[in-house]
Amino acid sequence: MREFFEKLGKIDRRIIYLIVAIGVITPILFKARLPIKPLPEVRQAFDYIESLPESSAVLISIDYDASSMPELQPMLYALLRHVFRKNLRVIMLGHWPLGVPLGQIALEDVAKEMGKKYGVDYCFLGYRPGIAAVMLNLGKEIRSVFASDYKYTPLDSLPMMRNIHNYNDIALLIGLEAGSVGDFWVQFAQARFNQKIILGSTAVITPDIYPYLQAGQIVGLIGGLRGAADYETLVNTPGPASIGMYSQTVVHILVVALIILGNVGYFVLRRRK
């Protein structure tokens, strides 16, 4: 027993990496699927979007970049499919300049897939510096921050934007967050202008966002790859997040097993000293 744990303690870390890699690759390769039961907070987000009247305006903020893409990009695709299916109008902007093109790619992909027209069903505003200043000014007049869209087309030339001036004209704000911008949305858009917000976040920051949900400051929360998989399930368009859940489960079981094994080994070796 002691010898076993001593050997285990000296195992080359690369063997563990290899086992993790096999655990991740195999389910993807064989397209293995697990049944997904959406979490209540994700369903809450879905139900809120379902409840919005047709042609309501939804503001989507891209607050992440390529390093968080595996979690948030599938979430964005699923959300866009849902809002376009509901015939809602999408306004997209971003606070992470490196990530803004990711939002644009997804928006154009899904709009094309759903037959939506630029300027009528959706528009892309791009990036402006100064997170708090942008959020506060959006509460007064969008044109004071974004006089034009990303192609320098004046906002009033876009039919969908003619009657949209501030948060009062936006039914829902969806923030996809990999950092602290979500906190700013809650502090400036929700607290000051009572804007309804759904936050989608990377798993790292999801525990920090739960208090907002519990306090009723946001109307839904989609957390991490699991949240993205839940949303894909709810809109019935399984994608990369749903495929990744099997790998996620395998690696989680492996991590738990290794933690237990490591602790047992630690106690066995300590007792024998």
Next chain:
Amino acid sequence: MTSVFWTWVAAFFTLSILSFLYKDNPFYKFAEHIYVGSSAAFYVLQLWVFDVYPKLVGGFQYKVGIEKWILIIPAFLSVLMLTRFIKPISWLSRWAIAFTVGMAAGLGVTGLLQGFLVPQVKATFLPFYVPGTSFWNSFYLSVNNILIVLGTVATIFYFYFSREHKGALGTISRAGITFIMIAFGASFGYTVMARVSLLIGRMYFLIHDWLHLA
């Protein structure tokens, strides 16, 4: 054709970075340097294209009246910030820093009070008994509320340092540290999930987009 080329480039850099898990090697170093260099270049460009040019240079060109001349203040503060590199007058940069700190503090204090502290405190004023649709539903909701209230109070007491943590205070603060540890555990679990998700994302890219095996 272009997208195929960029997919291969992305696959090359993904494999180069992952090769560090085996051991340090020239491919990893190459990918790392490209990443650092291109990120730095991007941020310099971004500052010029989105901040300095439209807000300051463009402002001087296209704005009129007071809106134009008020730009002298941020321009002056920007120059002051650069005095950090000239030792005899480097103290001048503190004015620009003081302005930034003051503005951020003003925004932060009001934002945090209105958007975080007050709503979060209000959210802990919860009833210990919640009538539900069934006995177990009511039990679940009530226990949830009790845990939130007790957890908040105990955690606050843990950070009360004006008296030694003995007796009743010691018991409450020990409960507080237990709640903090549970929160840390949840955060750690979520962090593991996030990191695994990133690996899954890259593997999905290699298998699906690059090799077309799935």
